[in-house]
Amino acid sequence: MNVLLSGVVGSVAHGLAHEGSDVDRLGMFAVPTERLHGLHRPRESHVSTGPDVTLHEAGKAVRLILACNPTAGELLWLARYETRTPLGDELVAMRGRLLSxxxxxxxxxxxxxxxxxxxxxxxxxxxxxxxxxxxxxxxxxxxxxxxxxxxxxxxxxxxxxxxxxxxxxxxxxxxxxxxxxxxxxxxxxxAPGVLPEAPDEAAADAWLRRVRAAFYRPGE
The missing domain is CATH 1.20.1270 (Substrate Binding Domain Of Dnak; Chain:A; Domain 2)
Structure with a gap:
């Protein structure tokens, strides 16, 4: 899989783990862009247990992040990553602009x-x-x-x-x-806070288009 970003989330990342706590991993991946053009769309999430791993496709991941989903959003705020690519770095860099x-x-x-x-x-x-x-x-x-x-x-x-x-x-x-x-x-x-009324959807859209361009390989 074309994993863009992944790491350990959940109680381990929160510092609330105890003996016997699960180690939860979260990540995002990109499907080959040409697979999005067919009749049957590829799966947007892959979830496994033992080990506990959840991977969201880039399009779904960015939609969840724009909705400020607490679980999906953790991926952009990790102190350490197990997988980190240039495209993943780009999304991490704009994380504050995706909040509302x-x-x-x-x-x-x-x-x-x-x-x-x-x-x-x-x-x-x-x-x-x-x-x-x-x-x-x-x-x-x-x-x-x-x-x-x-x-x-x-x-x-x-x-x-x-x-x-x-x-x-x-x-x-x-x-x-x-x-x-x-x-x-x-x-x-x-009460008034520092967050904007709306997220920067244009930046998110531009990032996703860069992902699609990077993984477009016609004829393969």
Whole structure:
């Protein structure tokens, strides 16, 4: 596969991994451009387990990034990469221009509220580890959204993992406490921040066209 960018994401990248945590890898690849011209389009994502690897085709990856999808967007903010190409470097360099105020708020809070619903549906007495995991994700997503809103930059590795774990355990034990946490976050994200109203779609489109040109090999 024509992998453009890949690396370790998830709890390892966040500094929240523990013994037994999965090692999740994420990447993007480019299909040969001529394959996009036929009747049947190629698969846009390849997901495997053991090891856990998710690869998105460049077109899908950039659409997810423009929507500020928290999972897909991590790929542009890694401290280290396992695969990094010139085209991948170009996308990393424009990562701040692909953010937008409303998309960050909706995507990150949307994912955090999804974790809250999972927390409410799970009995912490029967599965405390899973409940704590949902709660940690909730806390992390809110903090990431607030950092992006405030600075336009994302640091994946949390500064205070013990505090995130402690707050997560508190929410896991009493999930309704997280409601106030989410409501306050929503208020902060509604206040003026540094992010633009809309992402730079023209830059994203130009990058994707460069990818298509680079991998166009007619006659092969």
């Amino acid at each position: 105020e409303r998309a960050v708020r909706d995507a990150y809070l949307g994912y955090a509220r999804q974790q809250f619903r999972k927390l409410l549906a799970r009995d912490p007495a029967t599965d405390p580890a899973k409940a704590a995991k949902h709660a940690r994700h909730l806390v992390r997503l809110v903090r990431q959204a607030e950092q992006l809103h405030r600075t336009g930059h994302l640091t994946l590795r949390v500064e205070d993992p013990d505090a995130v774990r402690e707050l997560g355990e508190s929410f896991a034990a009493a999930p309704l406490r997280a409601e106030t946490f989410l409501a306050r976050a929503a208020d902060r994200l509604d």
